[in-house]
Amino acid sequence: MTATFGPLVSADWLAAHLDEVRVVDVRWYLDGRSGRDAYAAGHLPGAVWLDVDTDLSEPASPSEGRHPVATPERFAAALGRIGVAEGTAVVAYDDAGGSHAARLWWMLHVLGEPSAVLDGGLAAWSGPLVHDVPALRPVDRRPRRWPAERFVQADEVAAGDRVVYDARAAERYAHGDPSIDPRPGHIPGAYSAPWAGNLGDDGRFRPAGQLRERFAAATSRPAIAYCGSDVTACHDLLAMELAGLEKTALYAGSWSQWGNDPSRPTETG
Numbered sequence: 001m002t003a004t005f006g007p008l009v010s011a012d013w014l015a016a017h018l019d020e021v022r023v024v025d026v027r028w029y030l031d032g033r034s035g036r037d038a039y040a041a042g043h044l045p046g047a048v049w050l051d052v053d054t055d056l057s058e059p060a061s062p063s064e065g066r067h068p069v070a071t072p073e074r075f076a077a078a079l080g081r082i083g084v085a086e087g088t089a090v091v092a093y094d095d096a097g098g099s100h101a102a103r104l105w106w107m108l109h110v111l112g113e114p115s116a117v118l119d120g121g122l123a124a125w126s127g128p129l130v131h132d133v134p135a136l137r138p139v140d141r142r143p144r145r146w147p148a149e150r151f152v153q154a155d156e157v158a159a160g161d162r163v164v165y166d167a168r169a170a171e172r173y174a175h176g177d178p179s180i181d182p183r184p185g186h187i188p189g190a191y192s193a194p195w196a197g198n199l200g201d202d203g204r205f206r207p208a209g210q211l212r213e214r215f216a217a218a219t220s221r222p223a224i225a226y227c228g229s230d231v232t233a234c235h236d237l238l239a240m241e242l243a244g245l246e247k248t249a250l251y252a253g254s255w256s257q258w259g260n261d262p263s264r265p266t267e268t269g
Helices: 011-016 035-041 072-081 101-109 154-158 170-175 208-214 233-242 254-258
Strands: 022-025 090-093 115-118 163-166 223-226 248-251
Touching (some): 022 035, 090 101, 101 115, 101 233, 154 223, 154 248, 154 254, 208 233, 223 233, 223 254, 233 248
Parallel strands (some): 022 090, 163 223
């Protein structure tokens, strides 16, 4: 795999390189539908499924948020189970504009592992879907510590020395959604940058120049992205990577942690 692999690949590129990468289906649904069932109903050839809830995250709690980033041990075990050794190139996809696949991309990317998101997701794939689950040989994979500079805690967000982006939909940023958000509003001073705005009308990522304009405030200061539970925030981080903005970090607790702490201030509107 070349050094220029990722962070996006096209469906045509993937079709030509299926035997050279591990394809991972990261479908997940906020409404409770089963990503595993969606995978079983049809997936890309050779793809395996990872669960956002149990493979990429620790158990939810009010103090840590809905999707705390998996421990190095949990993540290494998940990758080992699907045969992803260190250095194996991974292409992640979903059916939601990359909003969940980007979580796997981010976790691999910060470890320096070759990873990419299928641009346009499942809708961009014109080839057949399959139902068979590939028989992959598990590998031993050692846990690797998360780089501290790429993950921030609430106090670091509150310090106010970095630009902060909220990847939730604009309505949730302004007023919250009582069905999923612990409180209305957003972190004071945060910019609204809904993840879907990173995509053009064709469902693919916008050109780098447009993304750089969208995240212009991050050209002069390091940036933090968050969302409801730190999944779709990774989509903003991917967009910033495409824009050439490298001093970025994920607030892993996101709004599901911040909003559950009554000592943290909020803004609405």
